[in-house]
Amino acid sequence: MSSLLRLATAGSVDDGKSTLVGRLLYDTKSVLADQLDAVTRASVDKGLSTPDLSLLVDGLRSEREQGITIDVAYRYFATPKRSFVLADTPGHVQYTRNTVTGASTAQLAVLLVDARNGVVEQTRRHAAVLALLGVPRLVLAVNKIDLLDYDETTFTVIAKEFTAHAESLGYDPASVVTIPVSALHGDNVATRSGRTPWYDGPTLLEHLETVPVAPDPHDSPLRFPVQYVIRPRTPEYPDYRGYAGQIAAGTVRPGDEIVVLPQGIRSHVERIDTADGPLGEAGAGSSVTLLLTEDIDITRGDLIAAADAPPSVTDEITGTVCWLSSKPLKPGARVLVKHGARTVQALTDELHARFDEQTLSSVDDPETLELNDIGRVTLRLAEPLPVDDYGSSPRTGAFLVIDPKDGDTLAAGLVGERFS
Numbered sequence: 001m002s003s004l005l006r007l008a009t010a011g012s013v014d015d016g017k018s019t020l021v022g023r024l025l026y027d028t029k030s031v032l033a034d035q036l037d038a039v040t041r042a043s044v045d046k047g048l049s050t051p052d053l054s055l056l057v058d059g060l061r062s063e064r065e066q067g068i069t070i071d072v073a074y075r076y077f078a079t080p081k082r083s084f085v086l087a088d089t090p091g092h093v094q095y096t097r098n099t100v101t102g103a104s105t106a107q108l109a110v111l112l113v114d115a116r117n118g119v120v121e122q123t124r125r126h127a128a129v130l131a132l133l134g135v136p137r138l139v140l141a142v143n144k145i146d147l148l149d150y151d152e153t154t155f156t157v158i159a160k161e162f163t164a165h166a167e168s169l170g171y172d173p174a175s176v177v178t179i180p181v182s183a184l185h186g187d188n189v190a191t192r193s194g195r196t197p198w199y200d201g202p203t204l205l206e207h208l209e210t211v212p213v214a215p216d217p218h219d220s221p222l223r224f225p226v227q228y229v230i231r232p233r234t235p236e237y238p239d240y241r242g243y244a245g246q247i248a249a250g251t252v253r254p255g256d257e258i259v260v261l262p263q264g265i266r267s268h269v270e271r272i273d274t275a276d277g278p279l280g281e282a283g284a285g286s287s288v289t290l291l292l293t294e295d296i297d298i299t300r301g302d303l304i305a306a307a308d309a310p311p312s313v314t315d316e317i318t319g320t321v322c323w324l325s326s327k328p329l330k331p332g333a334r335v336l337v338k339h340g341a342r343t344v345q346a347l348t349d350e351l352h353a354r355f356d357e358q359t360l361s362s363v364d365d366p367e368t369l370e371l372n373d374i375g376r377v378t379l380r381l382a383e384p385l386p387v388d389d390y391g392s393s394p395r396t397g398a399f400l401v402i403d404p405k406d407g408d409t410l411a412a413g414l415v416g417e418r419f420s
Contacts, residue, residue, distance in 0.1 A: 005213055008087040008103040011112030012122040016143045020183035021088050022053030027190035030077035031056060057088055081209040100322055100412045103130055107213050108137040115145045118158045128357030131169035132320060132374060137211060138166055138176045146182040152198040155180045168360045179204050221309035222250035223396045225340035226302045230289060242273055242289035243298055248395035251283045257307040260298055261386035266307055267294040301342030303386045311388040311396060318378045321411040328368040336402040337379055345382040352376040389416035
């Protein structure tokens with residue numbers, strides 16, 4: 001079975017992101033004939049002699065009209081070596097929240113720059129967000145190199161500047177790759193270009209097919225957020241009590257000792273049920289129903305965890321947030337914190353620092369966090385939550401900050417020391 005790589009794309013508006021994604025789909029023969037026919041007809045109507053591959057991915061009418069990507073769109077394609085789930089995220093600063101959403105589960109991110117412009121403010125912002133989210137590997141695609149007559153010097157200058165910036169954010173040089181590409185003509189996307197003889201690295205597709213993926217989350221301690229308590233109370237199942245959800249991390253087997261949090265009650269797994277029958281083992285990503293040996297009062301939002309490696313239960317979260325609202329955050333603000341399937345009231349206790357992604361410096365004790373600011377905060381919770389450090393368990397180390405007045409998402413947060 002081929003492995004799976006989850007990747008995200010990011011870049012400024014007009015850097016050619018949609019064209020690059022369309023080129024990847026086209027060159028890997030992941031486009032249906034009728035889709036390509038429709039794009040070809042639309043391209044002819046626009047006076048183009050070749051298909052505009054960006055039309056393969058700009059699905060929304062408003063996106064097509066504006067020529068920019070607005071929403072996160074997930075694309076699926078495969079080669080004989082690997083399967084891919086690609087989150088195509090917007091480039092406009094207004095949609096940074098969508099970049100956060102799309103990159104939150106990525107194992108690799110492809111950042112685009114226009115070779116004519118090089119590394120710009122939005123490039124540095126996206127790189128900081130990707131570092132914040134812990135995306136382990138970066139590819140910088142220096143696009144539109146054809147418009148500079150495939151100039152090696154320009155590519156080298158951009159590559160050095162970006163690699164240095166990524167290292168400042170904590171990336172190991174071995175995890176950062178820069179590739180000169182022309183998405184429009186297909187240079188170094190899936191096929192090695194004869195017009196860049198000075199480049200001896202992999203094509204973008206070769207790199208995506210061979211890059212090592214992150215460690216298997218099956219090896220982590222069990223984390224099972226309870227989404228639903230199943231109690232049919234039918235004559236056939238009068239005493240059935242199962243806890244349904246998706247395993248966020250780790251592996252579970254019948255007989256395993258577990259602890260239910262935040263209560264701290266211990267028990268053992270009696271059975272693992274699925275729609276296709278009971279299992280002898282289930283791992284991260286599996287949606288299952290757990291039955292326990294003891295009859296415990298468990299509700300939606302509780303966390304079933306490995307008894308020998310439980311997360312911390314705390315009524316105070318200190319972490320890093322990416323503020324995604326035009327409403328500024330101030331100390332003393334009352335918010336809601338959503339962690340897994342549980343939402344609790346919280347008070348913003350302290351703003352410790354604001355991270356400047358352009359200068360890679362911190363401003364201590366800011367008065368507010370504004371739209372797209374990255375900051376370190378402490379939130380005091382009305383009820384205790386079981387949380388992990390984001391670096392060790394992303395699913396149970398992430399949270400959302402929500403406006404209690406209208407339910408809007410205000411921020412994405414990560415527990416622990418991401419930027420300090």
